[in-house]
Amino acid sequence: MASFRELRGNESWAAEAWKALCKVREMAPLVQCITNFVSMDIMANTLLAAGASPAMVHAVEEISEFTAIANALCINIGTLSPEWIFSMKTAAVRANELNKPWVLDPVGVGASRFRTERCLELIALRPAVIRGNASEIMAVAGATTAPPKGVDSIHNTPDALEAAKELAKKTHCIVAVSGAVDLVTDGKRVLGVSNGVSLMQRITATGCAVTALIAAFISVNPGRPLESAAFALALFGLAGEIGYEKASGPASLRMYMLDALHGLDEAAVYSRIRIAQI
Ligand SMILES: Nc1ncnc2c1ncn2[C@@H]1O[C@H](COP(=O)(O)OP(=O)(O)OP(=O)(O)O)[C@@H](O)[C@H]1O
Numbered sequence: 001m002a003s004f005r006e007l008r009g010n011e012s013w014a015a016e017a018w019k020a021l022c023k024v025r026e027m028a029p030l031v032q033c034i035t036n037f038v039s040m041d042i043m044a045n046t047l048l049a050a051g052a053s054p055a056m057v058h059a060v061e062e063i064s065e066f067t068a069i070a071n072a073l074c075i076n077i078g079t080l081s082p083e084w085i086f087s088m089k090t091a092a093v094r095a096n097e098l099n100k101p102w103v104l105d106p107v108g109v110g111a112s113r114f115r116t117e118r119c120l121e122l123i124a125l126r127p128a129v130i131r132g133n134a135s136e137i138m139a140v141a142g143a144t145t146a147p148p149k150g151v152d153s154i155h156n157t158p159d160a161l162e163a164a165k166e167l168a169k170k171t172h173c174i175v176a177v178s179g180a181v182d183l184v185t186d187g188k189r190v191l192g193v194s195n196g197v198s199l200m201q202r203i204t205a206t207g208c209a210v211t212a213l214i215a216a217f218i219s220v221n222p223g224r225p226l227e228s229a230a231f232a233l234a235l236f237g238l239a240g241e242i243g244y245e246k247a248s249g250p251a252s253l254r255m256y257m258l259d260a261l262h263g264l265d266e267a268a269v270y271s272r273i274r275i276a277q278i
């Protein structure tokens with residue numbers, strides 16, 4: 001196989017994605033997750049399958065000590081309640097104090113005033129990455145006033161591109177929009193990731209899981225949040241593609257996808273990662 005430096009275009013993205021995955025496997029970053037009840041299982045299993053170490057810790061009494069030992073923090077507003085919001089904000093502030101990266105998943109934002117206002121307050125605390133589906137990113141950016149369909153998207157990622165860029169510029173966060181082609185932007189550059197299978201949308205909380213994976217990838221490459229987000233999305237999508245080869249529906253896809261993420265090897269990553277600068 002050609003050396004990393006000789007590679008160009010998609011092959012060089014693949015080489016970097018592989019390197020990033022190896023680093024996650026080597027360093028096994030501890031990812032603190034304050035996440036919704038639905039997602040806890042698949043999120044923890046996704047992090048473990050990728051080689052990271054998950055911990056679902058949300059009691060406010062523990063935040064000061066726990067965020068201090070975590071390598072990254074994932075905050076997800078899926079099953080929001082007032083006590084959890086307090087934990088989320090406390091953890092985000094603690095992560096900022098300690099210079100640890102944190103990512104935000106704005107699940108179902110736009111569905112209620114409570115959810116939208118709390119989400120905007122969290123964004124004001126400056127996550128490294130905001131990852132949502134197209135409808136969520138458009139709602140956060142104020143680009144749609146149409147009520148969302150709960151936690152599912154009613155838009156495609158190209159519909160959200162301008163909103164994502166504006167949001168990234170305004171907030172100084174990386175914005176990642178998941179869908180058939182995932183889009184990741186810092187407001188200027190845009191990376192498109194076309195790995196994945198549509199059946200992944202039929203498994204609850206795959207989006208939540210990939211947001212936590214982004215946190216793991218950023219923690220091992222803190223200077224490169226844009227690329228780290230793209231690598232996590234691409235590798236998770238690739239695991240979905242490989243899992244799909246054996247799956248007969250969403251339940252078996254969930255199982256085979258986790259197996260595929262655990263077993264991802266250099267050959268598969270080099271030949272199948274699809275990332276492009278748009
Ligand atoms: N049409 C599609 N084709 C291929 N992959 C897709 C498609 N839609 C979503 N995905 C992939 O599925 C994963 C979950 O993305 P999705 O946009 O469904 O997240 P979400 O709506 O936030 O999900 P959840 O709220 O259930 O966690 C991502 O890895 C994404 O790339």
Ligand SMILES: Cc1ncsc1CCO
Nearest residue numbers: 036038078079107151205
């Ligand atoms: C189904 C569901 N409801 C709140 S959070 C969640 C997980 C997918 O976002």
Ligand SMILES: [Mg+2]
Nearest residue numbers: 107133207208
């Ligand atoms: Mg979601």
